[in-house]
Amino acid sequence: MTTLVRLASELDFAGWRTAARALRLNGVAPDQVAWTVGREAELYADAEPLPQAPETAAFAAPRAFLALAEALSMHRAPERFALAYRLLWRLAGQPNLLSLITDPEVERANRMAREVERAAYRMKQYVRFRKVADEAGGEAYIAWIEPEHRALARAAPFFVDRFANMAWAILTPDQTVRWRDGALEFGPGAPREAAPKDDELEAMWRTYFASTFNPARLKVKAMTTQMPKRLWRNLPEAELIPSMIAQAARRSDAMVANPPSEPARRTARAIQRKVRDAPYDDGYRPNSTQEVWAAVDACRRCELWRNATQGVAGEGPARAALMLVGEQPGDQEDLAGKPFVGPAGQLLNRALEEAGVPRDLTYVTNAVKHFKFEPRGKRRIHAKPNAGEIRACRWWLDSERRLVKPKVIVALGATAGQAVFGHAVSVMKDRGAPESLGDGATGLLTVHPSYMLRIPDEADKARAYALFVQDLKQAWSLAA
Ligand code: URA
Numbered sequence: 001m002t003t004l005v006r007l008a009s010e011l012d013f014a015g016w017r018t019a020a021r022a023l024r025l026n027g028v029a030p031d032q033v034a035w036t037v038g039r040e041a042e043l044y045a046d047a048e049p050l051p052q053a054p055e056t057a058a059f060a061a062p063r064a065f066l067a068l069a070e071a072l073s074m075h076r077a078p079e080r081f082a083l084a085y086r087l088l089w090r091l092a093g094q095p096n097l098l099s100l101i102t103d104p105e106v107e108r109a110n111r112m113a114r115e116v117e118r119a120a121y122r123m124k125q126y127v128r129f130r131k132v133a134d135e136a137g138g139e140a141y142i143a144w145i146e147p148e149h150r151a152l153a154r155a156a157p158f159f160v161d162r163f164a165n166m167a168w169a170i171l172t173p174d175q176t177v178r179w180r181d182g183a184l185e186f187g188p189g190a191p192r193e194a195a196p197k198d199d200e201l202e203a204m205w206r207t208y209f210a211s212t213f214n215p216a217r218l219k220v221k222a223m224t225t226q227m228p229k230r231l232w233r234n235l236p237e238a239e240l241i242p243s244m245i246a247q248a249a250r251r252s253d254a255m256v257a258n259p260p261s262e263p264a265r266r267t268a269r270a271i272q273r274k275v276r277d278a279p280y281d282d283g284y285r286p287n288s289t290q291e292v293w294a295a296v297d298a299c300r301r302c303e304l305w306r307n308a309t310q311g312v313a314g315e316g317p318a319r320a321a322l323m324l325v326g327e328q329p330g331d332q333e334d335l336a337g338k339p340f341v342g343p344a345g346q347l348l349n350r351a352l353e354e355a356g357v358p359r360d361l362t363y364v365t366n367a368v369k370h371f372k373f374e375p376r377g378k379r380r381i382h383a384k385p386n387a388g389e390i391r392a393c394r395w396w397l398d399s400e401r402r403l404v405k406p407k408v409i410v411a412l413g414a415t416a417g418q419a420v421f422g423h424a425v426s427v428m429k430d431r432g433a434p435e436s437l438g439d440g441a442t443g444l445l446t447v448h449p450s451y452m453l454r455i456p457d458e459a460d461k462a463r464a465y466a467l468f469v470q471d472l473k474q475a476w477s478l479a480a
Contacts (some may be wrong), residue, residue, distance in 0.1 A: 003028050004047035007037045007081065009188075010254035011033070011150055011175060013073040020085050025380045029310055030089050034083040061088055074150045083109055093398050119147045120154035127159070129168055130196050130323035140180075141168040144195035147419075150174045153172045156184060189246040262472050286399050289318050289363075296369045301392040304370035304385070314365025321479035322362040323406035324348075325397065325442075327448060329416040331465050334371035339364050348412075351449070351465065355472035367419035368393045369409075390419050401439055408479040409441050410472070413448030432471055434478065441468075442478055446471035 005019040016035075021032060021247055035042050053059075061069075069084040077083075087109060100106055129141035141163070147155075150222070152170060156177045159168065169178040171190040178185045254272050286292045296311035305311065313327035315338055332342030340348050352359050367390055369447045372378040385393075401409070411417040417425035420443050421435060427447055447468055455461040 001032065002034045002044060002047040003032055003052055004041060005033060005035050005081075006041045007035065011073065013070050014039070016069070016073055016081050016084065018053075019050055020088055022051055022070075023085065024088060024092070025053045025059055026051040030082065030086040033082065033085060035085070039248045044291045050070050055122060061091065062098070065091060068098070068109055068113055069400045071116045071154075072109055074116045074119075074154065076149050077112060080112065083112075085441060087090075087130075097141045112244060115153065116149045116151050119149040120151035123147050123151060124158045125168075127155075127170060128433060129163075132196055138167065141166055142171065142195045144171045144190075144192050147172055150467070152177055153186065158183060191344070257455045259332040271405070289314065289400060289403050292399050296396055299393075299396065301367065301395065302370075302389045304368065304372050304389055307373070308370035310337050312337055312339055312366065312368045312371070313369060313396065314363050314404075315339055316359075316363030316365075317361065318404065319403050320356065320361060321364040321407045322475060323401070323404055324362055324364045324412060325409060325416040325420055326364070326366045326412045327368050328368035328382075328385055330450075331371065331373070334380075339366055340449075343453055346356060347449040347452055347465075351472055353467050355476060357472055357476045363400070365397065365400055367397060367416045369396055385415060388419070390415060394419050394422075401441065403424070406479070408442050408475050409437065409443050410444060410475045411445045413446075413451065416448070417445045434473065444471065444475050444478070446475075 003023065005016075005023075006241075007015040007019070007154075019035075034047055036044065057263065065088065069088070072080045072084045083105065087097065087105060088209055090105070094100070097103065098106060102109065125239055127143045127145050129143045132140050150172070152172050152175045154168070159170065160179055165180075167180045169176060171192075171194055172190045173191070176187045176190050178187065251332045263408055275434070288293055293313040293315075296313040297305075297307060308329075314323075314334050316323075326340060326344070329339060333339055333345070339346070348364075349359060352362070368385040370393075371380070372383045372385050372389065374382075374383050409420050411420040411425070414425055414427055417427070417430070420437070425445055427445060430445050432444065432446065435445075438442045447464065449468070452461055452464050452468060455464055
């Protein structure tokens with residue numbers, strides 16, 4: 001006999017929780033349950049009503065599972081509530097179920113949760129507020145967006161953070177959220193017409209967007225998170241998009257050399273599925289630098305992935321006698337998915353050439369794999385990774401070291417030094433002194449290439465550059 005659950009709305013996670021608890025405590029198996037929303041229940045005329053949960057029975061689901069179930073509840077797939085209940089049911093016999101990331105149901109649930117996260121991320125990127133007069137004659141801002149999943153609750157804290165002093169509302173077909181006088185209020189969905197269409201902000205957005213449109217971002221993003229056309233409709237700048245895309249290929253060629261091939265992308269996606277959301281102590285070890293490259297994008301060991309375009313792993317031969325470690329990808333590296341391609345990279349290339357070190361024989365990487373920045377107007381200003389972020393990312397650097405087996409590792413700057421040597425270093429004091437590292441490699445510390453870029457005086461700059469070239473020569477001869 002089927003037991004009928006009636007949820008109040010598509011987003012009724014609280015209702016799901018209550019029902020799932022009652023079902024579990026009464027031993028109702030997943031295949032005996034029909035999860036319905038609103039009037040769908042009418043299709044199940046003969047179903048059993050939901051049993052009550054015994055009042056005294058105790059039952060606690062693991063926190064990680066509840067977080068997963070809540071994310072699932074925001075997904076648009078009709079089977080999400082049933083899938084969440086199946087996992088809860090199976091957890092009774094397999095407490096470690098969620099760590100079995102190749103289990104088809106766990107994998108599916110994780111993928112769906114990621115899709116919800118991505119929908120929330122896109123909302124943060126593509127919500128555009130329009131100014132209106134509020135009831136009291138003041139200013140308020142309203143945005144309309146059709147997210148791919150019902151992820152508004154996930155995205156709302158971001159807007160509270162950014163626009164704490166404004167009154168605003170975000171309307172979606174499923175749900176609305178309003179921020180006013182320091183309080184966040186969720187309500188039912190709203191039609192598109194409820195948000196104003198035109199106002200003076202649109203022209204500004206259009207200008208802003210055209211000037212910041214980055215063809216490289218279009219290409220790189222297309223790999224995993226291309227903005228669906230459905231979202232374009234919400235953007236005042238949407239009318240500019242087709243012509244900019246038409247020009248993008250030509251312009252981006254100059255900005256991004258050799259994007260990964262299609263088979264590499266397929267491998268990448270498979271590995272990313274394996275890494276993302278996996279517990280990090282489950283014995284997973286990348287088997288190749290190609291795998292590191294693919295997997296790093298899925299890393300969630302710290303929060304930096306949230307704002308970066310992608311993870312940027314090292315680049316170079318699978319085995320190399322010399323490894324160069326920088327701090328973190330910069331703006332251009334973040335877009336291109338490759339280390340040291342921006343201004344610091346160009347200086348590094350020049351210095352390597354002068355030192356007689358072929359860059360394509362060295363493995364070039366960073367201590368931290370996601371770009372950390374502060375948005376300032378249209379620009380993304382580099383922000384220094386903190387000790388926790390360096391520590392979290394060291395797992396990747398250690399993987400690269402284990403695989404590439406360099407004889408010599410050059411740390412470019414103090415952040416890289418901290419990651420390579422495992423303790424705080426001073427570039428002024430420790431520069432150029434070879435130190436044996438635990439894995440048999442020799443570590444050398446030098447300045448970061450961007451240090452030279454910041455020196456205003458040309459003579460000082462030239463001196464610093466010459467010393468840098470010297471350090472690279474020393475490293476190359478030690479690696480020979
Ligand atoms: N600076 C770094 O430390 N690494 C890069 O990849 C680019 C700039």
